[in-house]
Amino acid sequence: MSKQDILLEIGLEEMPARFVTDAMYQLSDKIAGWFTENRVPFGEVIPYSTPRRLAVKVTEVSEQQEDKAEELRGPARKIALDENGNWSKAALGFARGQGVSPEDMYFKEVKNTEYVFANKHTSGVSTMEILPQLDQVIQNLHFPKNMRWSDQEFKFVRPIKWILFLFGSEVPHLEVAGVKSDRKTFGHRFLGEEIEIDSPEQYPTELLGQFVIADSNERKEAIQNQLHNLQEEEGWIIPIDDGLLEEVNNLVEYPTALHGKFDEEFLELPSEVLITSMREHQRYFPVQNKDGELQPYFVAVRNGDHNNLQNVAKGNEKVLRARLKDAQFFYNEDKKKSIDTYLERLKSIVFHEELGTIANKVSRISAHAERTSALLQLDQESKEAIRRAATISKFDLVTQMVYEFPELQGVMGEKYAKMFGEDDLIAAAINEHYQPRYSGDNLPGTVVGSVLSVSDKLDTIVGCFGIGIIPTGSQDPYALRRQAAGVLQILLQKGWPVTVEELLNAVLDEYERAGKLKNDRNKVLHQLIEFFNIRMKTILQDQAVRYDVIDAVLSGKIGRVDLLVKRAEILGNALQEESFKGMNESLTRILNISKNVSESSEEVQPELFENSEEKALYELYLDANEACQSIHQSHDVEMLYNKLKKLPPAIDQYFENTMVNAEEDHLRANRQTQMKQMANVIRAFADFNQLVI
Numbered sequence: 001m002s003k004q005d006i007l008l009e010i011g012l013e014e015m016p017a018r019f020v021t022d023a024m025y026q027l028s029d030k031i032a033g034w035f036t037e038n039r040v041p042f043g044e045v046i047p048y049s050t051p052r053r054l055a056v057k058v059t060e061v062s063e064q065q066e067d068k069a070e071e072l073r074g075p076a077r078k079i080a081l082d083e084n085g086n087w088s089k090a091a092l093g094f095a096r097g098q099g100v101s102p103e104d105m106y107f108k109e110v111k112n113t114e115y116v117f118a119n120k121h122t123s124g125v126s127t128m129e130i131l132p133q134l135d136q137v138i139q140n141l142h143f144p145k146n147m148r149w150s151d152q153e154f155k156f157v158r159p160i161k162w163i164l165f166l167f168g169s170e171v172p173h174l175e176v177a178g179v180k181s182d183r184k185t186f187g188h189r190f191l192g193e194e195i196e197i198d199s200p201e202q203y204p205t206e207l208l209g210q211f212v213i214a215d216s217n218e219r220k221e222a223i224q225n226q227l228h229n230l231q232e233e234e235g236w237i238i239p240i241d242d243g244l245l246e247e248v249n250n251l252v253e254y255p256t257a258l259h260g261k262f263d264e265e266f267l268e269l270p271s272e273v274l275i276t277s278m279r280e281h282q283r284y285f286p287v288q289n290k291d292g293e294l295q296p297y298f299v300a301v302r303n304g305d306h307n308n309l310q311n312v313a314k315g316n317e318k319v320l321r322a323r324l325k326d327a328q329f330f331y332n333e334d335k336k337k338s339i340d341t342y343l344e345r346l347k348s349i350v351f352h353e354e355l356g357t358i359a360n361k362v363s364r365i366s367a368h369a370e371r372t373s374a375l376l377q378l379d380q381e382s383k384e385a386i387r388r389a390a391t392i393s394k395f396d397l398v399t400q401m402v403y404e405f406p407e408l409q410g411v412m413g414e415k416y417a418k419m420f421g422e423d424d425l426i427a428a429a430i431n432e433h434y435q436p437r438y439s440g441d442n443l444p445g446t447v448v449g450s451v452l453s454v455s456d457k458l459d460t461i462v463g464c465f466g467i468g469i470i471p472t473g474s475q476d477p478y479a480l481r482r483q484a485a486g487v488l489q490i491l492l493q494k495g496w497p498v499t500v501e502e503l504l505n506a507v508l509d510e511y512e513r514a515g516k517l518k519n520d521r522n523k524v525l526h527q528l529i530e531f532f533n534i535r536m537k538t539i540l541q542d543q544a545v546r547y548d549v550i551d552a553v554l555s556g557k558i559g560r561v562d563l564l565v566k567r568a569e570i571l572g573n574a575l576q577e578e579s580f581k582g583m584n585e586s587l588t589r590i591l592n593i594s595k596n597v598s599e600s601s602e603e604v605q606p607e608l609f610e611n612s613e614e615k616a617l618y619e620l621y622l623d624a625n626e627a628c629q630s631i632h633q634s635h636d637v638e639m640l641y642n643k644l645k646k647l648p649p650a651i652d653q654y655f656e657n658t659m660v661n662a663e664e665d666h667l668r669a670n671r672q673t674q675m676k677q678m679a680n681v682i683r684a685f686a687d688f689n690q691l692v693i
Contacts, residue, residue: 002063004168007200009055009185010138011162017051017250019143019157024049024216028056030137039066040127048214050253055214057200065124072098074116077107091116131172138176152177162186166200187212188253191304211254211305220249223301226257227285230299237288238299244279251283252303260317264296266324269331272411277323280407330400339420342395349398355463355516358394364510366390368455371506375498378447385448389429392417393452410434436486443493450490457483462507465524466517484535491561500558504528532558540568548692555687566637571686586648587688593660594679597672604677608670613657617650621678628684640685
């Protein structure tokens with residue numbers, strides 16, 4: 001069976017840089033899935049992308065679909081035959097619907113029931129015949145934002161301008177949004193021109209001749225090499241931020257690095273201001289000397305060739321100078337005021353119309369932080385630092401610098417706080433309380449910053465849940481998932497002797513006191529615990545914990561995050577032991593018996609025990625329960641597990657000699673209470689029923 005390469009390119013108006021990489025891999029994955037689903041053998045899938053195109057080349061694509069043989073199941077025998085033993089309407093309908101002859105049907109037993117079966121053979125068609133169906137793959141690509149254009153109802157990330165589609169040297173028919181497939185493509189918007197591609201193999205080479213590097217990895221490597229060469233030539237250090245490199249790579253089709261200069265007077269500004277101005281607003285790379293000190297230079301990447309680079313550099317210098325002049329003005333103006341002035345302004349800035357102003361939020365954060373300090377039993381000096389840091393934690397939000405550069409919230413708070421005479425620890429906490437800002441970011445380094453970070457994030461999360469703003473699907477406008485993950489990561493790293501439930505209840509108290517809860521408190525708490533449970537599950541998955549172990553340790557309360565992770569670790573290791581299966585069977589027997597026993601305030605009455613097995617099991621239960629109750633202080637999860645390991649022999653002996661559901665009411669009630677209490681201790685470690693042995 002002969003094979004050909006396929007090339008599909010979707011030409012677009014410039015896409016937002018942040019959409020390009022995901023869209024490229026989405027297209028290649030969906031194309032590969034489509035060929036697999038349609039039984040068309042293929043080789044390698046090679047993705048391409050630039051700001052103006054998404055493309056994929058598929059090598060060694062078979063010219064013919066594979067045949068399909070399948071065994072189809074129809075109705076059960078009692079439905080398939082009528083009273084005379086002939087095929088019923090249901091059976092004939094099955095045959096007609098599947099395109100098989102009644103003579104080809106037969107009976108086959110499945111799980112003690114006979115069903116009608118038929119073998120169906122579908123011959124493969126030519127690949128060229130089904131390729132037009134790829135329009136559905138294009139139409140099913142997902143983007144954070146879509147648009148419509150002209151009179152089209154179809155939505156896409158940007159208007160589609162051309163479609164290049166080749167199967168070998170032929171052009172299969174394909175049409176999307178009124179644009180039909182062709183062998184034409186377009187080079188660089190200003191330096192290239194329209195060209196025709198004769199075969200998929202020519203694609204990257206032909207585009208390179210039109211000033212387009214179609215392979216995003218090659219383009220990125222070219223940028224890195226040019227930056228490296230500049231470093232060598234000028235004796236600089238050019239720190240490369242991965243996010244900025246990715247964005248720049250998706251802004252250009254033919255990258256050319258160039259450098260410019262700015263006035264040294266701007267070096268008086270905090271380096272974070274300069275870097276943010278260059279990186280976030282202009283997409284420039286900053287320049288440092290070998291000691292890591294910022295230098296009055298920048299590196300830009302042009303979408304074009306080397307012609308007139310000096311003019312391009314001058315234009316970029318002019319734009320950056322205006323930016324830095326603004327930053328300099330904001331910085332000098334901010335220094336003229338005081339923290340108290342900024343705190344007063346927070347009273348007029350709305351955090352959320354149903355949750356009050358930023359000043360209200362600061363007040364709640366202060367209360368949460370104070371309560372958390374008490375739970376952690378911190379010393380008086382730390383409590384005072386937390387109190388002050390909480391009070392001024394948001395003052396920089398109303399400075400002109402942060403208004404212009406929101407990315408600098410916290411950073412400028414720390415700078416200005418030091419400038420206004422605040423203690424270094426308090427100033428650092430203003431910056432740290434936003435951490436972690438994103439996945440993989442640093443966690444707060446100080447206890448003051450950590451307490452503030454947890455309090456701030458919980459205030460936002462609980463407040464949103466309290467008024468019904470709960471993330472659904474991809475919608476999470478307040479980044480509640482990220483903030484919840486940050487809270488859990490801090491609790492895990494710090495190992496604080498405080499439970500997630502305690503912290504949530506403390507924040508709910510504040511909202512309830514302020515009358516800001518729209519929904520029932522218990523319902524909100526339940527939703528919050530479910531929400532944090534899912535985030536905790538992700539943390540455990542990232543640590544390669546087995547899915548069943550995750551389900552086992554998360555079956556009850558979250559409790560202390562560090563102890564929950566430790567329980568998962570112990571359980572994961574225990575599953576490797578040969579003796580664990582027997583232990584699990586014994587413990588789950590207790591759990592299963594207790595399922596139908598309601599909670600009771602009654603205590604077990606040892607005087608009602610009728611045999612030594614009841615007494616022996618009860619003694620072991622008391623020992624395990626003592627370990628369970630002391631975990632919050634001792635942190636010794638392993639001790640509890642070792643106590644549970646002693647139970648199985650006594651459990652087995654107990655059931656050999658004791659009937660839990662005895663005929664006498666008093667004996668039955670006492671034994672059921674014992675089972676329930678034992679189950680509670682076992683579940684405090686894990687729900688062993690969730691484990692797959």
